[in-house]
Amino acid sequence: MVVPEPGLPAAVTIYEVGARDGLQNEKALVPVEVKEEFVRRLLAAGLPIVEATSFVHPRWVPQLADAAELMTRLGPDGVDLPVLVPNERGLDRALELGLRHVAIFGSATETFARKNLNRSFDEQFAMFEPTVDRARAAGLDVRAYVSMCFGDPWEGAVPIEQVVAAGTRLLDLGASQLSLGDTIGVGTAGHVTALVAAFAAAGVGADRLALHFHDTYGQALSNVQAGLRAGVTTYDASAGGLGGCPYAESATGNLATEDLVWLLTGLGVEHGVDLASLVATSTWMAGHLGRESPSAVVRALGGA
Template sequence: MTGVITRATPVPSPGLPGRVRIYEVGPRDGLQNEQGVIPVEVKEEFVRRLLAAGLPVVEATSFVHPRWVPQLADAAELMGRLGDDGRDCPVLVPNERGLDRALELGLRHVAVFASATETFAAKNLNRTLETQLEMFAPTVERALAAGMDVRAYVSMCFGDPWEGPVAPEQVVEVGQRLLAMGATELSLGDTIGVGTAGHVTALVEAFTAAGTDVDRLALHFHDTYGQALSNVQAGLRAGVTTYDASAGGLGGCPYAQSATGNLATEDLVWLLDGLGIDHGVDLEALVATSAWMAQQLGRPSPSAVVRALAQSTS
């Protein structure tokens, strides 16, 4: 076959941001739900290849107790192997014990993971909506005192498999309290992928109406119902410039079985290229990395762009 197109044709759309920051979550969110054991040396190469592909942020792992997420039990070893290259890679810390481990390794960026709903707070953290925030407060305070940057995630922002639709006001209440603690960025997660473009617009507008600067918001989509890229476009129109994505579309949530893969980083890059929006990522290197990781996992990549480009070059 001739004339294979390997790059999206840029056709800028008026009113959209000129540049987007991609927050890569593949090594943490992408791998946390894998069934088999992934060798730490594979994880190390995955992180290094993602960094080499130009991704500005690569979230490397989580210091959660191995009993809850056994796939990330090697977090300290991974960060030790990454050395100086991993100092600026964020890690998830569920509590002060996790923060202690990050501090011991000299890491500079941590994230906490909250829920917008009572049921998921109970299932994921064994806490209520209120007590989860009480748990995070000293963790965030100590991290800031140590000169760390703190990101906050809020899950179930668009819908909860146990509680159903989630009101934007409920998400805003949780999110603003995390920002008030000192989190510099708030990632709003569509954990089970039920959000649609209008819902994205309404949620962002609810935050800005409550006084939150749109620059402090990030969006985190799952593609369960095929809406992730449509939701990104709604976020772009609303002025959001940071998007979480997972190389190759890897990911899920161990505590929400309906949460399928994350928005694939390659699919996001293709969309941004088509809109003429800068991002700084080398798509060819990224596709090669995801194709390599798919081989390590023994299954094809869920990313449409990875499948298309890998086939066109094979």
């Protein structure tokens, strides 16, 4: 039953990260032809944005070593799909393939910046600056992720002002959108509300923010609802709940796209996704991975 809640956005954009953030954390290497079909099936299900892969060095993320081959196989259908580029070398590969959307991945904490980027908190921005400058000069759109926005497994609770400082610096480099990541899934609804409000006070409206939740403690959908009430209209999610973070052991799966779609549908918020098609796709991918999907909606509907 659809029971709208007054005051929520009429429509949202789901930013699908399963093909990149989801598969990068899998122990098994997924064949490139399966990845290609996965991306195509996600697009066919109505997802408006599918982040396809990452041009990170294969030594660090061997699961995505076939990034260039995947984008080549996708051909014209892949040109507008975002890819993660950790540095200028990654950007070079995206430019060679004629891609139009890239993303960078920063940290709100010192420890995770060193572990994930081998840079200090401040050094990461100097590393990103030439990448963003070159991407923008070439006409590419740049999205920025900032991780550990709600808690860090090494540093504990992360001050809201520290997250705002990191996020505004990434936006000031030239990113068009900032995705706030609850990398280890410790955020709760009040924290989401306060963080979005703090960005607003710093001059960053909800229209420039996206929210990226993990469901470690079962709070992801509650956090989405808090984000909706605060006016945020872009939500990252992963088909079937795939993924986590390879550099943060306590980061369990991303918010499942199917679970997000079920919530949005019930609230009367438009999203444009065909749930049955998406469930079928996640069930198919779970078969390739040899395990059941962690998504509650996929488990409920997958055998229907």
